Amino acid sequence: MASPARRHFQRVSASLAAASAAPGETLAGSAYELMLAKLATDRRRLKSIMSIERKIEVKRVELLPEYVDYVAGALAGGRGAQDDVLTTVMIWRVDAGDYAGALDIARYAIAHRMTLPDQYDRPLATAVAEEFAEAALASFKHGETAAVGRSQLVEVSQLTESADMHDQVRAKLHKALGYAAERDGDGAGALEHLCRALELDSRAGVKQDIARLEKAVNATGHGAGRT
Structure with a gap:
């Protein structure tokens, strides 16, 4: 579990990254790139799991908690730029039964006309x-x-x-x-x-x-x- 200082750093970094791009643009920068890399790793892990039930459990218990501070920071500082990490976490929260958490992201994403990553059809x-x-x-x-x-x-x-x-x-x-x-x-x-x-x-x-x-x-x- 991340320390309070680490969690604060993640929230602030996400907030600054989200504020760096305007609506219609795609986020860039080290903080966002690090989260994209983590997301890619987590997707590969999920892809290796055959059981849907197990995938959901891994999302709920192991993966989603690691994105909480990023999401909080991105929603707090965001200006509406496209954020594939944020929209993917939204879907994962639905999968895991966190509907209130998914709605927190959906309000922001829909208001700013964001899209889902390419793997979603x-x-x-x-x-x-x-x-x-x-x-x-x-x-x-x-x-x-x-x-x-x-x-x-x-x-x-x-x-x-x-x-x-x-x-x-x-x-x-x-x-x-x-x-x-x-x-x-x-x-x-x-x-x-x-x-x-x-x-x-x-x-x-x-x-x-x-x-x-x-x-x-x-x-x-x-x-x-x-x-």
């Missing part, structure tokens, strides 16, 4: 929307405690609202929002989101849920309808 906003939606839907499917909170899904929806993405991805997010609303007892809100999911993707798998919710909402006299 999706635009950044699409990845954020889909990864959060799929994590939430997986927890609903297995009856587990919600992996992603409703407020987090709402924020993801707001952050990615203006982004161009496949309708199927947007439908997944509305489906997750619908289930989260239903879990919170908001039948009308759930119905609105599930109907929107169906509009976007006829194969969203929500028709039975919509019928059930329409019956329940009409029975309570709220009269919510499709949007």
